[in-house]
Amino acid sequence: MNPVATLFLAFAMSTDAFAAAIGKGATLHRPHWREALRTGIIFGVIEALTPLVGWFIGRAAAQHVSAWDHWIAFTLLFVLGARMVFNSFSVKEAEETKPAAHSFWLLALTGFATSIDAMAVGAGLAFVNVNIYSTAAAIGLATTLMVTIGVLLGRVIGHVVGRRAELAGGVVLIGIGCAILAEHLQLF
Structure with a gap:
């Protein structure tokens, strides 16, 4: 694969993570660039590791990975998105009740959910x-960049949409999960 194709693949693989990062940034209380970079690194490392895992599995049995990857991604993204939608209707209203950062495990789970397709690739x-x-390094670096930008963009979007930011982020995650499932079931 030539470098241009690798670059296009890397950025294509980071689009789901970018959309999720916008939602994550929107749910934070004024995320600082350090939190955006932290989130980008977590997503980027996971996104770089999953194609390696997929490659090793693919050497053994590629057809088994493609049979279930979309269901795992859909389930994880749907559950995370539903949790965000549910939380958006909770009593907390003030901007100050938003967290300054997401937990490592929540970010890792979201990063894994958006990187299942990279395993199949x-x-x-x-x-x-x-x-x-x-190729995995290029995917990881592109994801780190896109997620960092996404969190910072989510900060702006979160300020504009106010208390509905978490609802929007949850809907985005559910939408990504549904799109992954629909694509693999060839509904589009």
Whole structure:
């Protein structure tokens, strides 16, 4: 795979994480650039590791990965999104009640949910003459960049939409999960 194709693949793989990051940034109380970078690094590392895992699994049995990856991604994103939607209707109204940062585990789970497709891509790349390590690194770096920008963009969007930011973020996660499922079930 040439460098241009790798670059396009890397940014294509980071789009789900970017959308989720906007939702995450919108639910935070004025996220600082350090929190945006922290979130970007967590997502980026996970997004870089999953194609490697997929590649190794793909060497053994690619058809098994593609049979269930979309269901896992859909379930995780739907549950996380539903939790955000539910929380958006809770009693807390003030901007000051928003957290300054998300927990590592919540970010890791969201990062994993948005990177399941990267595992399937890694499995597919097992059958192509590609340097999986440089490809995975490119995917991780692109995701780090896009998620960091997404959290900061979510800060602006969160300020504009106010208390409905968490609702919007949850709907985005559910939408991403549904889109992944629909794409794999070939509904579009």
